[in-house]
Amino acid sequence: MPIAIRFLIPDSKVLVVDDLPVNLQVARGLLKPYGPQVDTATSGQEAIDLVQRHCRAGDKQYDLILMDHMMPGMDGVETAKVIRAWENERQKNNEQSEFSLIPIVALTANAMQGMKEFYLEHGFQDYISKPVDPLLLDDAINRWIPEDKRIEKTVDKQAAATMFQEQKAHVNFAKIMEAHYLDKLNHYRVSFESLSSFDEQPKSAELAKFDQAYFEKFTALINSLDTADMDPGLRETAALLKDAGQRIDVKIIRETLPAFYEALKIRQENEVQDKRQLGKILYDNLQKLKKAILSEETETIKTIMGELGTIDLGPLWRELYFLLNDLFLTGDTEKALGAISLWERMQSRG
Numbered sequence: 001m002p003i004a005i006r007f008l009i010p011d012s013k014v015l016v017v018d019d020l021p022v023n024l025q026v027a028r029g030l031l032k033p034y035g036p037q038v039d040t041a042t043s044g045q046e047a048i049d050l051v052q053r054h055c056r057a058g059d060k061q062y063d064l065i066l067m068d069h070m071m072p073g074m075d076g077v078e079t080a081k082v083i084r085a086w087e088n089e090r091q092k093n094n095e096q097s098e099f100s101l102i103p104i105v106a107l108t109a110n111a112m113q114g115m116k117e118f119y120l121e122h123g124f125q126d127y128i129s130k131p132v133d134p135l136l137l138d139d140a141i142n143r144w145i146p147e148d149k150r151i152e153k154t155v156d157k158q159a160a161a162t163m164f165q166e167q168k169a170h171v172n173f174a175k176i177m178e179a180h181y182l183d184k185l186n187h188y189r190v191s192f193e194s195l196s197s198f199d200e201q202p203k204s205a206e207l208a209k210f211d212q213a214y215f216e217k218f219t220a221l222i223n224s225l226d227t228a229d230m231d232p233g234l235r236e237t238a239a240l241l242k243d244a245g246q247r248i249d250v251k252i253i254r255e256t257l258p259a260f261y262e263a264l265k266i267r268q269e270n271e272v273q274d275k276r277q278l279g280k281i282l283y284d285n286l287q288k289l290k291k292a293i294l295s296e297e298t299e300t301i302k303t304i305m306g307e308l309g310t311i312d313l314g315p316l317w318r319e320l321y322f323l324l325n326d327l328f329l330t331g332d333t334e335k336a337l338g339a340i341s342l343w344e345r346m347q348s349r350g
Contacts, residue, residue, distance in 0.1 A: 007141075008150070012034075013038075014062065015039045015047060015062045016039070017044070017065065017068055018040075018071070020269075027132070030134055044076065051102070064105065065103070066107055067107060106126070107127070109187045126140055186261060189257045212248070222238055244256070285304055285308055286340050289304050290340055292304060309321070
């Protein structure tokens with residue numbers, strides 16, 4: 001369904017806090033159509049430092065903080081607590097007469113009942129479940145960004161369709177789901193580590209939420225992972241966790257899940273880095289290609305295309321390669337330049 005952006009917020013500053021780089025990429029993509037300045041932090045301490053540094057430098061404070069709940073070290077709840085204590089101290093000392101609390105919205109893969117009340121009691125103003133629904137994010141922006149910083153937009157159907165296409169250029173929804181399963185695994189990791197008993201059938205009031213349905217959801221998540229391109233060790237661990245979930249074996253899950261989660265997290269971070277490096281290689285070659293086209297250096301064009309043909313470009317960039325190859329074969333260098341320019345505009349947007 002097309003998502004019509006109701007307003008722009010170009011004068012606003014938003015801080016996104018998450019320990020997963022891919023989540024920060026997704027958040028940037030979701031926010032980009034609104035036009036705010038977006039800062040990111042990969043830990044609670046980094047977020048605190050950014051908030052305080054802006055204050056000391058005399059910069060305008062953040063209008064909104066989107067904060068992941070479960071982060072290693074200082075989690076989102078602890079981070080919000082520190083920020084609130086610092087804000088309250090500033091208010092008490094009257095350091096800034098117009099100072100107001102920064103709205104903090106929790107981003108969480110934990111969609112259990114009662115979580116909204118939990119977050120409101122721990123320094124948050126609101127929360128959004130992961131994967132982030134753009135409509136819920138739109139509501140949160142509308143609710144917490146000051147009215148004087150929102151520029152209302154009147155959007156007709158054609159404009160809404162165009163806007164949706166722009167959003168698709170900004171956000172890779174496959175990345176959203178990829179990040180979501182890691183967030184969910186992290187939720188289960190923290191939950192199982194909090195267990196004070198290794199009983200196979202936890203029945204105490206403290207462990208009431210760990211019922212059969214909870215283990216069924218955990219098992220379904222493990223089962224949904226694409227293990228085809230994992231190394232044998234990770235595939236074996238996934239099978240072990242799936243079996244433990246089916247048998248409600250808390251001990252095995254607790255002992256095995258943390259290392260499994262960390263391995264998948266590192267694997268994903270490496271993939272993100274590899275894609276960045278590949279993007280730079282492609283960009284550099286396309287710049288050389290443009291120069292060769294404009295200089296009518298046919299042999300140089302052939303050499304560059306030959307080098308690109310030896311690189312695993314992935315499906316999206318491979319499509320660009322074949323398009324350029326066809327255009328060079330027909331001698332339509334003008335369209336080839338147009339295709340490269342279009343790619344560059346798409347990259348600058350994303």
